[in-house]
Amino acid sequence: MLQLQLRALVGSGLALLLGTTLTGCGGGGGGTSGTTTGTSASATHAAIALKDAQGVALTAASTAPFSPRQTCGGCHDVDKVAGGYHFHQGRTDPAGNVVVRDNYFADGRAWVRSSGMYGKW
Amino acid sequence: MAAKTNGSESVIDKTSFFWVGLCGICHPGGGPAEFDRDGKRYWDPATRKFGYEAAGKLAQDVRLDGDYAFLNTSNGELSAGRWDLTGVAEADCLMCHRADQKIQGGMNMRWVWRAGALRARHGLKDTAGNVVPAYASASAAGQGWFRTMQMTTVPAGQPPLAAKLDIDYSVGVTDGSLLQQPDGSLRVNHAVIAKKPRDYACWGCHSTADTKKRGRVWFDASQDVHYAYLNRLNDTDSANDIPPTSSTACVACHGAGLDHDFAKGRSMDGSVSDPKDFASFRTCKDCHAASGPDRDPAAPVPTSDIHKVTRHTDALSCQFCHIPYRTTVADLAIDNATTGSTVSYGTNRFLSADPLVPTSTDKTRWYPSFRYKSDKDGRLQLFPQKLLVSAWWGDWDRKGTPTDRADDSLSPIPLWRIRGITGNKALAAVRDDNADTIPEVNTLAEIAAYMTALKGNDRYGRPVAVNPVLIKGGRLYYEDTSAASGVSSFEIEGSGLHAESTHPFGESHNVLASGKALGSRSCGECHRASNGGRDTPVFDRKVLIDPFGVDGAPVYTTVRDMTRLNPF
Numbered sequence: 001m002l003q004l005q006l007r008a009l010v011g012s013g014l015a016l017l018l019g020t021t022l023t024g025c026g027g028g029g030g031g032t033s034g035t036t037t038g039t040s041a042s043a044t045h046a047a048i049a050l051k052d053a054q055g056v057a058l059t060a061a062s063t064a065p066f067s068p069r070q071t072c073g074g075c076h077d078v079d080k081v082a083g084g085y086h087f088h089q090g091r092t093d094p095a096g097n098v099v100v101r102d103n104y105f106a107d108g109r110a111w112v113r114s115s116g117m118y119g120k121w
Numbered sequence: 122m123a124a125k126t127n128g129s130e131s132v133i134d135k136t137s138f139f140w141v142g143l144c145g146i147c148h149p150g151g152g153p154a155e156f157d158r159d160g161k162r163y164w165d166p167a168t169r170k171f172g173y174e175a176a177g178k179l180a181q182d183v184r185l186d187g188d189y190a191f192l193n194t195s196n197g198e199l200s201a202g203r204w205d206l207t208g209v210a211e212a213d214c215l216m217c218h219r220a221d222q223k224i225q226g227g228m229n230m231r232w233v234w235r236a237g238a239l240r241a242r243h244g245l246k247d248t249a250g251n252v253v254p255a256y257a258s259a260s261a262a263g264q265g266w267f268r269t270m271q272m273t274t275v276p277a278g279q280p281p282l283a284a285k286l287d288i289d290y291s292v293g294v295t296d297g298s299l300l301q302q303p304d305g306s307l308r309v310n311h312a313v314i315a316k317k318p319r320d321y322a323c324w325g326c327h328s329t330a331d332t333k334k335r336g337r338v339w340f341d342a343s344q345d346v347h348y349a350y351l352n353r354l355n356d357t358d359s360a361n362d363i364p365p366t367s368s369t370a371c372v373a374c375h376g377a378g379l380d381h382d383f384a385k386g387r388s389m390d391g392s393v394s395d396p397k398d399f400a401s402f403r404t405c406k407d408c409h410a411a412s413g414p415d416r417d418p419a420a421p422v423p424t425s426d427i428h429k430v431t432r433h434t435d436a437l438s439c440q441f442c443h444i445p446y447r448t449t450v451a452d453l454a455i456d457n458a459t460t461g462s463t464v465s466y467g468t469n470r471f472l473s474a475d476p477l478v479p480t481s482t483d484k485t486r487w488y489p490s491f492r493y494k495s496d497k498d499g500r501l502q503l504f505p506q507k508l509l510v511s512a513w514w515g516d517w518d519r520k521g522t523p524t525d526r527a528d529d530s531l532s533p534i535p536l537w538r539i540r541g542i543t544g545n546k547a548l549a550a551v552r553d554d555n556a557d558t559i560p561e562v563n564t565l566a567e568i569a570a571y572m573t574a575l576k577g578n579d580r581y582g583r584p585v586a587v588n589p590v591l592i593k594g595g596r597l598y599y600e601d602t603s604a605a606s607g608v609s610s611f612e613i614e615g616s617g618l619h620a621e622s623t624h625p626f627g628e629s630h631n632v633l634a635s636g637k638a639l640g641s642r643s644c645g646e647c648h649r650a651s652n653g654g655r656d657t658p659v660f661d662r663k664v665l666i667d668p669f670g671v672d673g674a675p676v677y678t679t680v681r682d683m684t685r686l687n688p689f
Binding site: 045098116 | 167299379392528619
């Protein structure tokens with residue numbers, strides 16, 4: 001087995017752009033508004049508290065995976081976002097109901113299980 | 122994709138647990154990667170319970186459940202999907218909304234890292250040997266927030282596969298993507314978040330389908346006028362150029378709101394949320410029209426003589442002429458029948474830069490065929506497509522009414538069950554009739570041998586097929602004891618059966634300007650009368666419909682025959 005040691009991107013220089021303090025997203029979970037990078041002009045988003053699946057704030061020493069639902073869900077309706085077609089590919093109807101079934105189009109193709117790419121053979 | 126409820130192991134193919142690990146590398150998480158078909162989260166780390174337990178079920182109740190079983194498709198072995206070890210893959214916001222891209226060798230490394238973690242499934246560990254929840258960790262891996270990621274060597278063309286992963290958020294602190302707070306907690310630096318996904322975020326996933334299925338290229342201004350225009354690459358001022366890593370050309374046309382339903386056109390290959398076709402989407406005609414609410418002021422209005430011929434603009438889409446050829450090899454034919462594993466043949470195997478002579482050794486180009494499709498304005502016009510030709514085995518249930526095909530069902534046989542019969546190689550009866558060193562099931566005798574073999578049992582003691590039939594070249598080959606070879610066939614089209622051996626992939630990108638479009642050199646590209654009475658490169662171009670007929674030779678049709686259009 002070839003073992004590749006992949007190191008993450010380092011030293012991008014982003015930390016050089018210190019300056020603006022933003023509030024808003026990420027305020028939940030007991031965090032305080034943090035010093036962020038970027039200038040006002042480039043500030044398109046507040047810094048977001050990084051959390052695990054149970055909503056616990058992560059530190060540099062943490063090894064638990066961060067949870068996008070907990071991290072971004074403080075401000076964004078994750079279920080609305082993830083209810084989109086790009087996520088379900090026909091698994092759900094516009095109301096969010098799972099509509100997968102065999103022979104979806106009742107045309108003898110038992111392997112076609114949705115109106116989209118989900119469940120196709 | 123396996124059904125939710127299954128009567129036996131033999132009818133199960135790819136379950137949800139499989140889907141997240143492999144197919145999920147090109148899906149953004151959430152939905153089917155997070156919740157089962159009853160709406161329960163597959164695994165809840167807080168309660169340490171599976172979704173089925175929340176529904177009052179026990180492990181033995183879901184042994185054959187398409188959401189909670191895992192079928193190893195290499196050998197058909199059934200086991201439980203270990204969501205408790207992998208966690209779930211939540212909607213991965215930063216997969217698309219990360220502003221700074223990490224590109225190596227043309228590859229989006231964020232996609233590579235995420236894919237590697239997902240594919241590891243329940244086998245992912247850290248360097249100390251502890252299990253790492255692969256699905257839940259894929260988001261962190263995709264951001265590069267790890268100290269070590271050990272990749273396994275995989276065969277060429279297969280997605281990356283990680284063996285070990287050490288999540289380490291200090292890497293993010295060092296590179297500035299994470300900000301450490303006085304209390305030690307971390308925040309995602311807003312500077313690395315992009316509202317508009319960069320093209321590379323889209324391309325990480327779409328490159329697979331779009332390159333393999335359509336031969337599409339991106340990030341090349343010479344091959345796409347819209348990419349060039351949207352990134353200011355079509356002027357003489359290089360100072361205003363937008364580099365590939367910052368390009369947001371994809372969402373310029375395929376925009377979306379908070380619901381993340383991206384504007385789109387209409388798929389040729391079955392249905393893709395058809396009610397949403399063209400919603401908030403501007404077509405060629407919208408932008409390039411002389412007037413109208415969706416006109417783009419920068420889009421040139423077609424004025425050349427060729428556009429004044431209403432027969433042209435009535436019958437032909439803009440893409441028909443402005444996507445005249447492809448330069449990148451795409452999959453043209455797949456054989457799922459001979460070994461039970463997919464054998465792919467590229468456009469360079471059966472097509473060439475000479476549209477009339479597929480055997481030409483010049484493989485620098487290939488040409489699309491065409492299909493009628495309704496455009497946004499409701500007009501039925503010819504659009505370019507690339508047909509993917511397939512050969513596959515099905516089990517044909519005639520429902521006891523052999524003269525009535527309307528009630529028949531035809532189910533593809535899962536490949537793991539075919540491999541159980543073939544041993545993942547061609548049966549001994551198969552000869553390489555086209556001498557390309559790759560065996561293919563194509564003669565009636567070979568087909569008959571497979572039909573006999575596929576009536577054998579799978580590893581669970583059940584017949585692989587009751588009535589095995591081969592779908593290939595637009596025909597259905599079936600067992601017929603009255604035929605000398607034991608096999609007969611008929612054309613599927615018009616038979617009442619629903620099954621496909623060609624799969625259309627629309628060609629809508631890599632639009633070229635007028636100087637390279639069809640008709641810019643000669644009317645004889647389409648019209649025989651302007652071509653000295655000879656066959657024309659467009660309407661008489663060869664279109665593959667079967668990579669190997671019963672004699673081993675490829676079978677072609679022409680655009681003229683397919684479209685039944687016969688321009689003078």
